[in-house]
Amino acid sequence: MTATAATNAPTLPADWRDFFALTKPRVMSLVIFTGLCGLLAAPGSINPVIGFTAILCIALGAGGAAALNQWWESDIDAGMKRTAARPIPGGRMVRGDARDFGLLLSGMSVGTMGLAVGWLAAAILAFSIVYYAVIYTMWLKPRTPQNIVIGGGAGAFPPLIGWVAVTGEITAMPVLLFAIIFMWTPPHFWALALFVQSDYAKVGIPMMPVAKGERSTRRQIFIYAALLVPVAAAPWFIGGTGAIYGISAIVLSTAFLALSVPVALRTSTEQDTMKPEKRLFAFSIIYLFALFAVLVADRLILAVPSAGA
Numbered sequence: 001m002t003a004t005a006a007t008n009a010p011t012l013p014a015d016w017r018d019f020f021a022l023t024k025p026r027v028m029s030l031v032i033f034t035g036l037c038g039l040l041a042a043p044g045s046i047n048p049v050i051g052f053t054a055i056l057c058i059a060l061g062a063g064g065a066a067a068l069n070q071w072w073e074s075d076i077d078a079g080m081k082r083t084a085a086r087p088i089p090g091g092r093m094v095r096g097d098a099r100d101f102g103l104l105l106s107g108m109s110v111g112t113m114g115l116a117v118g119w120l121a122a123a124i125l126a127f128s129i130v131y132y133a134v135i136y137t138m139w140l141k142p143r144t145p146q147n148i149v150i151g152g153g154a155g156a157f158p159p160l161i162g163w164v165a166v167t168g169e170i171t172a173m174p175v176l177l178f179a180i181i182f183m184w185t186p187p188h189f190w191a192l193a194l195f196v197q198s199d200y201a202k203v204g205i206p207m208m209p210v211a212k213g214e215r216s217t218r219r220q221i222f223i224y225a226a227l228l229v230p231v232a233a234a235p236w237f238i239g240g241t242g243a244i245y246g247i248s249a250i251v252l253s254t255a256f257l258a259l260s261v262p263v264a265l266r267t268s269t270e271q272d273t274m275k276p277e278k279r280l281f282a283f284s285i286i287y288l289f290a291l292f293a294v295l296v297a298d299r300l301i302l303a304v305p306s307a308g309a
């Protein structure tokens with residue numbers, strides 16, 4: 001919960017698998033993918049080696065921030081079933097090693113991004129690391145049920161960073177890509193929080209279902225999913241993409257909204273198997289992968305002259 005809280009003494013030596021686990025690789029795969037899609041969808045071109053370096057830096061920065069997150073909240077992780085086996089609460093790593101690893105990855109990623117790619121992309125990367133590790137993890141998460149609404153901004157930066165790595169400037173399109181993930185994060189996370197809420201309650205984290213109740217959380221999931229429909233389609237409305245993206249975005253977002261309806265209509269007395277919540281959470285991940293894939297497909301198809309004329 002805090003950097004000074006007591007944690008288990010490690011009983012096993014950490015190996016590379018524990019350091020890898022510290023970067024939350026499964027969650028980060030989508031972070032890296034959205035960053036890559038931001039880079040590939042941006043107008044103009046980038047030297048492939050520099051483009052690869054930019055994506056590597058996003059991966060290292062996100063992994064470093066995840067390590068700092070686990071350094072800070074190892075006692076919270078120890079108290080929840082879902083996270084108790086992580087390297088620190090699992091007794092395989094000392095907290096200081098996680099902190100040093102996180103700082104090293106973060107420093108290397110920002111420095112390399114600045115020197116090899118550009119300082120605007122590096123500054124946004126640095127800000128997103130601080131956003132996740134400090135603003136979200138240390139400040140908002142233990143204090144307010146709005147933690148992930150505001151904190152969700154951290155995970156929304158990668159496509160913006162990828163885009164800026166190519167163009168060197170912040171324009172409407174990368175801001176819209178940021179806005180899409182920003183709107184997507186509350187339904188993504190609260191769907192999961194509804195079926196692991198007892199874990200969060202146990203460790204005193206005021207996640208929305210714990211702090212404001214299920215009814216309010218379910219209503220808010222629907223509201224954010226509804227807002228996501230126009231926000232996801234906005235890149236098409238402003239002429240930043242073609243119809244391939246636009247129509248796919250509307251179809252995907254409408255499906256996401258449709259899956260949020262049974263979640264919104266249920267009441268707290270209907271706990272049972274939590275099937276609608278699990279379905280919405282699983283689809284949230286497919287949704288974002290698909291939306292960003294289609295953004296790139298749209299750009300590549302439109303860029304091929306024979307396909308457009």
Ligand code: HEM
Nearest residue numbers: 026027028030031034148151152155156181185189192285
């Ligand atoms: C504050 C914002 C967010 C919160 C609180 C959150 C929380 C979570 C949690 C607790 C899980 C459960 C699995 C695990 O512990 O690894 C999860 C899964 C996942 N999240 Fe998020 N998430 C957030 C934002 C994001 C963002 C921005 C992305 C990517 C763009 C993302 C991608 C994923 C993916 C891919 C999984 C599935 C991982 C697996 O298969 O185990 N999340 N998220």
Ligand SMILES: CC(C)=CCC/C(C)=C/CC/C(C)=C/COP(=O)(O)OP(=O)(O)O
Nearest residue numbers: 027031058061062065069128129132154155
């Ligand atoms: C480039 C860069 C820094 C990107 C940021 C990456 C990113 C996806 C940040 C936000 C979200 C995230 C994984 C939250 C997990 O919540 P949690 O840490 O509260 O979850 P837990 O309960 O599993 O620890």
